[in-house]
Every structure is written in structure tokens, then in C-alpha cells.
Amino acid sequence: MSAAIPIIVNGVIVLLLAPLYDGIVRKIKAIIQSRQGPPITQVYIDILKLLGKEDLRCTRNLLFRYGPPAAFAAFLVVALQTPMGTQPATGLRGDMITWMYFQVLGAALISLTAVAAGNPFSEVGSARETMLMLSVEPVAVAALITAAVKSSSLRIADMIEYNLTSGPTVSLLCGGVAFFLALQQVLGRVPFDIAEAETEIVGGPLVEQSGPNLALLKMAMLIRQMTYCFLLAQIFVPWPKVSPWPIGVIVSLIKVLVIFVLAGVVEAVMPRLRIDQALKYMGRVLFVALAALAFAAIGV
Amino acid sequence: MFQSNVEIAFVILVVGAIISGASRSWKVSGWLAGVFVGAATVVAWIEGVNVLTTGKTVHSTIAQLSLFGTTLAVDLDPLGAGFLLLVTTVTFLATIYSIGYMDVPGPEKPARFYTPLLLFAAGMIGVVSVQDWLVFFVFWELMTLASYILVVFNKEDPVVQRAGLKYFIMTHIASVGILVAALVLWHKTGSFSFEQQAIALRESSSWLRNLLLALYFVAFATKAGIFPLGDWLPDAHPAAPSGVSAILSGAMIKLGAYGVIRIFWQMVGSDLTSRELLTWGVVIAALGTVSAFVGGVTAMRENDFKRQLALSSIGQTGYIFLAMGIGIALLKLKGFQPIALLALMGAGFHILNDAIYKSLLFMNAGSVLYSTGTSDLRKVGGLFAVMPAVAVAAFIGVLSLSGLPPTNGFASKWVIYQSSISAGLVFSPFLVMAVIAFFASLSTFAYALKFFYGTAFLEPPSEEYQPRRLPRTMTFSQTLLALLCVGIGLVPAIGIDSVASVFQMPKHALFRIGTFGEIATTQGVHPLSAIWNPIGLAIALLTCYLLAEWIRTWGKAKVRIVTNWYCGEEHPEREVRFRAQDFYAPFNEIFAKVYPHISVPKVGGLQKLRDLLDFDTWLYRPLVRATTAMVDRIRRSHAGPLQLYMIWQIAGLIVVLIILLSTIR
Numbered sequence: 001m002s003a004a005i006p007i008i009v010n011g012v013i014v015l016l017l018a019p020l021y022d023g024i025v026r027k028i029k030a031i032i033q034s035r036q037g038p039p040i041t042q043v044y045i046d047i048l049k050l051l052g053k054e055d056l057r058c059t060r061n062l063l064f065r066y067g068p069p070a071a072f073a074a075f076l077v078v079a080l081q082t083p084m085g086t087q088p089a090t091g092l093r094g095d096m097i098t099w100m101y102f103q104v105l106g107a108a109l110i111s112l113t114a115v116a117a118g119n120p121f122s123e124v125g126s127a128r129e130t131m132l133m134l135s136v137e138p139v140a141v142a143a144l145i146t147a148a149v150k151s152s153s154l155r156i157a158d159m160i161e162y163n164l165t166s167g168p169t170v171s172l173l174c175g176g177v178a179f180f181l182a183l184q185q186v187l188g189r190v191p192f193d194i195a196e197a198e199t200e201i202v203g204g205p206l207v208e209q210s211g212p213n214l215a216l217l218k219m220a221m222l223i224r225q226m227t228y229c230f231l232l233a234q235i236f237v238p239w240p241k242v243s244p245w246p247i248g249v250i251v252s253l254i255k256v257l258v259i260f261v262l263a264g265v266v267e268a269v270m271p272r273l274r275i276d277q278a279l280k281y282m283g284r285v286l287f288v289a290l291a292a293l294a295f296a297a298i299g300v
Numbered sequence: 301m302f303q304s305n306v307e308i309a310f311v312i313l314v315v316g317a318i319i320s321g322a323s324r325s326w327k328v329s330g331w332l333a334g335v336f337v338g339a340a341t342v343v344a345w346i347e348g349v350n351v352l353t354t355g356k357t358v359h360s361t362i363a364q365l366s367l368f369g370t371t372l373a374v375d376l377d378p379l380g381a382g383f384l385l386l387v388t389t390v391t392f393l394a395t396i397y398s399i400g401y402m403d404v405p406g407p408e409k410p411a412r413f414y415t416p417l418l419l420f421a422a423g424m425i426g427v428v429s430v431q432d433w434l435v436f437f438v439f440w441e442l443m444t445l446a447s448y449i450l451v452v453f454n455k456e457d458p459v460v461q462r463a464g465l466k467y468f469i470m471t472h473i474a475s476v477g478i479l480v481a482a483l484v485l486w487h488k489t490g491s492f493s494f495e496q497q498a499i500a501l502r503e504s505s506s507w508l509r510n511l512l513l514a515l516y517f518v519a520f521a522t523k524a525g526i527f528p529l530g531d532w533l534p535d536a537h538p539a540a541p542s543g544v545s546a547i548l549s550g551a552m553i554k555l556g557a558y559g560v561i562r563i564f565w566q567m568v569g570s571d572l573t574s575r576e577l578l579t580w581g582v583v584i585a586a587l588g589t590v591s592a593f594v595g596g597v598t599a600m601r602e603n604d605f606k607r608q609l610a611l612s613s614i615g616q617t618g619y620i621f622l623a624m625g626i627g628i629a630l631l632k633l634k635g636f637q638p639i640a641l642l643a644l645m646g647a648g649f650h651i652l653n654d655a656i657y658k659s660l661l662f663m664n665a666g667s668v669l670y671s672t673g674t675s676d677l678r679k680v681g682g683l684f685a686v687m688p689a690v691a692v693a694a695f696i697g698v699l700s701l702s703g704l705p706p707t708n709g710f711a712s713k714w715v716i717y718q719s720s721i722s723a724g725l726v727f728s729p730f731l732v733m734a735v736i737a738f739f740a741s742l743s744t745f746a747y748a749l750k751f752f753y754g755t756a757f758l759e760p761p762s763e764e765y766q767p768r769r770l771p772r773t774m775t776f777s778q779t780l781l782a783l784l785c786v787g788i789g790l791v792p793a794i795g796i797d798s799v800a801s802v803f804q805m806p807k808h809a810l811f812r813i814g815t816f817g818e819i820a821t822t823q824g825v826h827p828l829s830a831i832w833n834p835i836g837l838a839i840a841l842l843t844c845y846l847l848a849e850w851i852r853t854w855g856k857a858k859v860r861i862v863t864n865w866y867c868g869e870e871h872p873e874r875e876v877r878f879r880a881q882d883f884y885a886p887f888n889e890i891f892a893k894v895y896p897h898i899s900v901p902k903v904g905g906l907q908k909l910r911d912l913l914d915f916d917t918w919l920y921r922p923l924v925r926a927t928t929a930m931v932d933r934i935r936r937s938h939a940g941p942l943q944l945y946m947i948w949q950i951a952g953l954i955v956v957l958i959i960l961l962s963t964i965r
Binding site (some may be wrong): 048050051052054055056057058059060061063064068069070072073074076077080081092093094095097098100101102104105108111112115116117118119121126127130131133134137138141142144146148149152153155158175202207208211212213215216262290292294296297299 | 387477672684685699702703705710713714717718723724725728731732734735738742743745746749753754758784818827828829830831832833836837840841842844845847848849851852853854855856857858859860862864865866867884
């Protein structure tokens with residue numbers, strides 16, 4: 001397989017298909033809530049339109065200007081490291097630790113951009129985002145470590161391979177459940193859209209962003225959502241095994257769509273939680289993840 | 301005259317301590333100290349690199365006291381050489397930094413600062429280059445004493461006094477452990493040398509051996525600042541002048557780790573049974589994990605940024621101990637030695653990286669303090685515009701502390717996670733430790749990157765003040781350290797290879813360095829396969845960034861400068877600021893019970909326990925008061941009219957004469 005293929009495949013998926021998936025979810029939510037809803041291309045239109053809007057600068061801070069593209073880049077690198085039906089390119093190979101930390105790098109940059117804006121709303125949003133991250137990432141890491149222990153490898157590709165050939169196992173299923181329960185929060189959807197909370201703190205970290213930078217931030221968040229869903233689908237539900245890679249890509253795309261739709265349904269029927277409730281919820285989910293680790297340790 | 305360069309470096313420092321103390325001008329003294337430390341650093345590097353490349357121990361005897369079985373000799377092996385390079389380099393940069401920082405207007409003389417600073421450095425050099433416990437103890441005490449004088453530099457401040465006292469007493473009581481253990485073993489062999497005592501330790505009964513090991517461990521862990529023994533650390537580090545904090549955190553507390561490695565890995569590693577090693581290893585790793593967690597969570601609710609950094613030192617030492625513990629635990633388990641070596645590599649690598657970014661961060665904090673005059677996060681802000689170079693350096697520093705790529709902090713955490721997950725295959729609690737360590741690393745991001753960096757450099761200040769510009773010497777040290785952070789982060793092979801030579805591991809035993817700097821675990825040796833391509837990922841990051849910048853230009857958006865938007869109302873910036881202390885309020889509530897607010901419930905009998913835990917009231921203060929009273933009494937015998945002295949002298953003469961006359965006959 002040529003080195004360029006995985007880069008192109010991943011790039012197309014996260015850059016071109018992510019807005020479509022978000023559009024579909026918005027449509028489904030509207031149907032559940034008996035609304036007409038926007039067309040499924042709405043997210044593309046929003047982003048393209050934002051690129052041409054005025055670039056408002058409320059501060060001369062360099063991070064305010066350069067933070068969003070840098071966050072976009074960090075999440076894109078994470079996406080390129082994730083096997084989405086193909087093997088990642090040689091130069092981009094990494095393991096779950098690099099995956100996780102590049103992911104945190106992106107989140108850190110968004111959070112710092114929000115602080116640099118100097119708006120109290122964005123600061124509240126950024127502090128909440130950080131707290132949510134502190135509660136959700138240990139769950140994801142515990143689930144990934146479970147997979148690492150089972151497959152004796154830290155490389156994501158090896159974990160997928162293991163689960164394909166010798167899965168399903170109790171520990172990996174348990175880890176998958178924990179990962180799924182944490183996913184809603186990573187996606188930043190109701191009931192966990194606490195950091196943005198438009199009706200409460202008017203968009204949190206995004207409040208001072210405008211024009212091209214806002215477009216990039218929105219894209220960065222979409223890339224992050226897509227990547228996380230792919231990781232869940234690939235590591236914990238890798239079946240069925242299909243041979244030519246283009247079919248594999250299509251199968252995983254369908255799986256990810258199912259996850260997106262599930263998340264959308266949850267979003268449509270739930271109210272937003274308070275930050276302390278969300279933290280307690282994640283505390284419980286962590287136990288599921290630790291149970292997965294315990295299962296892996298005893299070898300099931 | 302001198303047989304080894306270490307002696308030359310030591311003498312340079314002692315002479316420098318005298319000469320730079322002689323001047324009355326702070327600037328002159330500072331430059332003199334800088335030159336002397338620089339010379340000592342160069343000499344130490346020549347020797348250290350020589351030892352590391354050849355792998356041979358440099359030995360030269362200076363004096364022998366066969367009566368006590370002790371030898372004053374330089375014995376620099378690769379382990380000591382590695383720490384020698386670390387200690388001298390950090391001290392050198394911190395001294396250069398101090399030239400600008402120590403801009404003291406008061407009557408204080410420079411001898412009060414530079415003389416102990418150079419002696420401190422001399423003590424540290426001595427500690428790492430001898431292999432005799434008595435001599436080691438002397439240098440160890442020199443180091444502690446000199447650093448105490450530096451910690452209490454602002455002697456008018458009662459908080460500083462208290463912090464210094466706590467530091468002095470805690471580390472002293474702990475280091476007595478080294479002496480006691482050494483004396484017990486000396487009683488058996490009649491020698492203080494590392495080698496002889498190790499043999500004696502091997503031949504002792506099992507309980508005595510472990511008791512002595514515990515004494516050593518407590519002494520070194522206290523110095524390293526591991527929780528709960530490192531209770532002195534969050535008080536002493538902020539109290540000291542920032543250059544000294546950088547040395548304390550970047551170099552001195554690493555010597556605690558040096559001691560533990562020396563004892564457990566080199567002296568008794570092969571003598572203990574695998575069961576003993578496993579127990580010790582698990583205890584050390586568990587203490588490390590708890591430290592990492594406690595350091596991270598408590599730093600999140602601190603409003604003083606120097607205190608925050610001190611707590612982060614507890615946390616980072618926790619990582620080092622976690623890795624060291626794993627290394628010790630698996631040292632003798634059949635088939636798992638590669639994991640042990642990997643963990644030791646992680647510990648060594650993290651010591652190196654932590655020394656670099658922690659001294660950088662203390663210098664950054666010092667720059668903020670220098671510029672604004674306060675270390676309160678609720679007041680500072682907006683320093684990005686005042687000191688852009690330091691702001692960029694500090695950004696790299698906090699990225700590194702949080703362990704984010706592409707900096708060196710990530711490189712060593714990558715190794716530590718690998719080792720703890722693979723050790724989890726053998727002993728599953730290590731898996732949970734890995735998860736906790738990851739959480740702690742995220743909390744590092746929460747307090748360092750956002751809290752400290754965001755507040756001090758990005759946000760507008762909450763009070764009016766005139767920030768001072770920084771002298772060049774301060775910027776120089778910080779820039780250099782920041783470059784080191786990125787350099788090791790992009791080419792971690794340099795760090796891995798040098799740590800391998802410190803531990804005398806064969807090159808590329810653990811990692812295969814591929815084309816373009818790709819690092820992967822060697823197949824078949826290591827139970828977990830891991831891979832990381834630092835340069836490839838950095839290039840990818842840069843390319844993606846350029847892509848993002850290109851996308852930005854699509855719409856040809858116009859730039860307009862606006863003011864902040866507060867939902868349509870107009871407020872002055874200062875009124876609506878989100879105060880730093882509320883950042884993580886909901887989160888801090890969950891962890892409110894964690895250190896340092898140890899709250900014992902108020903049940904009658906437990907009140908006694910509370911009092912018992914308050915060492916200040918029943919131990920430290922009475923001890924100090926008694927000492928002062930005694931000294932005062934002695935002093936009073938000397939303070940008086942001249943005639944009184946004469947009487948004393950005559951009386952003394954008479955006593956001496958009587959004794960002499962009665963004995964001679």
C-alpha cells in the first residue's frame with residue numbers, strides 16, 4: 001500500500017466527511033424534537049461562510065491569533081495517527097501514548113486560546129473544559145491500557161489486529177462500554193456540553209472567536225469527535241474483518257455513523273448536567289474502566 | 301598536584317566562594333561567581349564526559365584515615381558522572397540567572413548569597429563523586445547547610461524563617477539515618493567504603509538489612525521530596541530566591557533519587573532476594589504514585605505560583621520514584637529484567653528532563669516575581685507583552701512539565717508509561733498506577749499550562765503595576781534551557797543514549813533508533829511493542845499547521861480590532877475578571893481532603909493525635925528555643941566589661957595551672 005493512501009483516506013474522512021456526519025446528527029435531532037431542522041449540508045455552509053467573515057481581534061495576544069490553527073493541526077495529526085481502515089503512514093506511526101498526548105496538546109491549545117481572549121465567559125468555559133478533560137481522559141486511558149495489556153502492544157494497529165483475531169473478550173467489551181460511556185463527553189454533546197453551554201456562558205471558549213479562527217476551531221472539534229468515534233469503532237468493535245481496504249473503510253464509516261446517531265439521540269432527549277454532576281458521573285464510569293483493567297489483569 | 305579534574309572543580313568552587321564573597325558590589329560578585337562556577341562546570345564536564353564515554357571509574361586518593369576506616373578519595377563512576385554533569389550545569393545556569401535576579405537594594409552583602417551558593421555547588425559535586433559513606437555524609441551536610449543559608453536569605457520574613465527551619469530540621473533528622481546506617485555497618489567491617497559496606501549489608505540478617513535500607517531510604521526520600529516525607533518542599537522552595545529554587549528543584553532533590561539508585565540498584569541490587577526487591581520496589585512505586593497524585597491535585601488549588609511549582613516538584617519526583625520502584629521490583633525476576641532496565645531508563649531520563657524544565661520554570665516564575673514583585677496569581681497578568689522571550693520559554697517549559705509533545709517532558713513520560721504498563725503484565729497494580737500517573741499528568745496541564753501560564757502571561761493583570769524589564773542574564777539562562785527542552789523532545793535518542801551510558805546499559809539495548817529518528821522497542825526483548833517518531837510527528841504537526849494557515853486565507857477575511865464582548869454591557873476589564881482561585885472550584889471540592897489540609901476529626905482522644913502531628917509546637921520550636929537559650933547563656937559570659945574578661949582569663953589560667961601541676965608530678 002502506498003504511503004500516501006492512509007494520509008489521503010484519513011484526511012478526506014476527517015476534513016470532508018466530519019461536517020456531513022454532524023449535519024446528519026442535527027437532522028435526526030430535529031426529527032426527534034418534531035422540528036424541520038437544517039439541511040444536512042448546513043455545517044459545510046457554516047464553516048465556509050465563517051472563513052469569509054470578519055476576523056475580530058479583542059486582544060493582541062499571539063496565542064489568540066495562532067492558537068486555533070495550532071489546535072486544528074494537533075487534532076489533525078491525531079487523526080492521521082489513527083488507523084481508519086488502513087495502516088497509518090510510516091512517518092506518522094505512533095502508539096497510544098503519542099495518540100493520547102497529541103490529543104491533550106490540541107485540547108490544551110484550545111483552552112489557552114480561550115484564556116488568552118481575556119473574556120470571563122471564555123475563561124469559565126476553558127476551566128470547565130479542563131475539568132471535564134481531567135475526568136474523562138483517565139477513562140479513555142484505562143480502556144486503552146486494557147487493550148494494550150490484552151494485545152501486548154501499545155500500538156493501536158496491533159490492538160485492532162488482536163481483537164479481530166482473538167476477540168471478543170470480557171475485558172475488551174467492558175473497556176469498550178466504558179469508552180462509549182465517556183464518549184458523549186468527549187464529543188461535547190448534551191448532557192455534557194457544559195464547557196460551551198450556549199444558553200449559559202454563551203459558547204464558553206468560543207465566545208470571542210470569529211471568522212476564520214472560529215471556522216478552524218469548529219473544524220478542530222469535528223476532527224476530534226470523528227477520531228474518537230473511529231478509535232472506539234476500530235479497537236473495541238473491529239468486526240467484521242473485510243479484506244480489500246476500501247471496503248474496510250466503508251464498513252468503519254458505517255459503524256462510526258451508528259455511534260454518531262446514538263450520541264445524537266442521547267443529546268436530543270437529555271437536559272444539560274451541571275459540572276459537578278458530570279464529574280461524579282465520570283467518576284462512576286471510571287470504575288467500569290478499572291473493572292476492564294482488572295479483567296485484563298486476570299486474563300479474560 | 302591534582303590527580304583528577306573533580307578535585308580541581310571543587311577547589312575552584314571553594315576559592316570562588318571566598319573571592320566572590322569579598323566584593324561589596326552585587327554585580328561584581330555575581331560575575332565573579334558566574335566565572336568560577338563556569339570554570340568548575342567546564343572542568344567537571346571534561347571529567348564527566350570522559351567517564352561516561354570510557355565507562356571506567358576515575359579514582360584518586362587524597363587522604364587516608366585508616367584509624368576510622370575512611371578514605372578521602374574521588375571515585376567517579378558513570379552513575380556519579382551523569383549526576384555531576386546535571387548538577388554543575390543547572391548550578392551554572394542558575395548562577396548566571398542570579399546575577400540579574402539578585403538586585404538587592406538593602407544593606408545585605410553579596411557574601412551572604414554567593415559564598416553559600418558556591419559552597420552548595422561544591423557540596424553537591426562532593427556528594428556525587430565519592431564512594432565512602434563518611435565523606436559522603438560530610439558533603440551531604442555541607443550541601444544541606446549551604447542550601448539552608450540560601451533558603452533563609454530573606455531573613456526578616458517570619459514565613460521564610462519558618463520554612464527554612466522546617467527544611468533544616470526535617471532533612472537533618474532524616475540524614476542522620478545515613479550516618480546511623482553507615483556506623484552500624486562500620487562496626488561490622490571497620491570501613492566506610494561503599495563496597496565494603498555493601499558486603500556487610502549482604503551478610504547481615506534479613507531484618508537488620510531491611511531496617512538499614514529503610515534508614516537510607518527515608519533519608520534520601522526526604523531529600524527527594526517524596527510525599528509525605530517531602531513536606532518541607534512546598535515551604536522551602538518558594539521562600540528561597542528564584543535562582544536557588546531552580547537549583548534546589550533542578551539539582552538537589554535529584555540527589556535523593558541518586559541515593560536511592562545508588563543503594564538499591566548498585567549496592568544491594570544483586571544481593572537482595574527477589575521477594576525483598578519486589579516488596580521494596582512496590583513500596584517505592586506506590587509512594588511515587590501517591591506523590592504524583594497529591595502533587596498534582598494540591599497544586600491545582602494553590603494561588604501562589606512558586607508554591608505551585610514546588611508542589612509540582614513533589615509530583616514529578618513521584619514519576620521518578622514510580623519508575624525507580626518498578627525497576628527495583630523487577631530487577632531479579634526471571635525474564636523481566638528488560639522491563640526493569642526500561643523503568644530505570646525512564647527514571648534516569650525523567651531526572652534529566654525534570655532537571656531541565658523544572659529549573660527553567662523556577663526561573664520563569666522568578667522572572668514574573670522580579671517583574672511584578674508578587675507571586676500571587678490573583679494579581680499578576682499580561683506579561684506576554686512585557687517579556688516575550690521569557691513568555692515563549694515559559695510556554696515551552698509548561699508544555700514540557702505537562703508532558704506534551706514535542707518537548708522533552710513527553711519523551712521520558714513515554715518511557716515511564718511503557719515501563720509501568722509492561723510491568724503491569726507481571727504485577728497488575730502497576731496498571732492502576734499507570735492510570736493514576738496519567739491523571740496526575742493531566743492535572744499538571746490543568747495547573748501549569750492554564751493556571752500559571754494563562755494567568756501570568758495571557759490574562760490582563762487585575763491590579764495596576766509597572767512591570768520591570770528583565771536583565772539579559774536572566775533571559776539567557778531561560779532561553780538556553782527552553783532550547784534544550786525542544787532539542788531533547790525532537791531528538792530523544794540523545795537523552796536515551798546518554799542515560800544508557802550513565803547506567804552502563806549497552807547502546808540500543810532497549811530501543812531501536814530507525815531512520816529519521818524513529819524510536820521503537822527492540823523486538824523480542826521487550827514484552828510490549830511501542831513506537832514513536834518524534835521528528836515525523838513534528839513535521840506532520842508543522843505541515844498541518846501550514847494547511848490550517850492556508851485555509852484561513854481562503855475567505856480573505858478582514859481584520860478588525862475590537863474590545864471584549866460582555867453580552868452587550870460595558871464593564872472595565874478588571875471588574876468582570878474570572879478570579880484565579882475559582883478556576884477549579886468544583887474539582888477541588890472533590891479532592892478537598894487531599895494534603896496539605898490533613899483534618900483529623902475533632903473527637904476527644906484524637907485531639908492528642910492532632911497535637912502530636914503538629915511538630916512545630918512540641919518539637920521544632922522548643923528545640924530551637926532551648927538551643928538559643930543555651931547559646932545566649934554562653935554568650936552572656938563573654939559580653940561584659942574588659943575587667944570581667946581578665947578575671948575569666950586569670951581564673952582559666954589558674955585552673956589550667958592546677959591541672960598541669962597535679963598531673964605532671
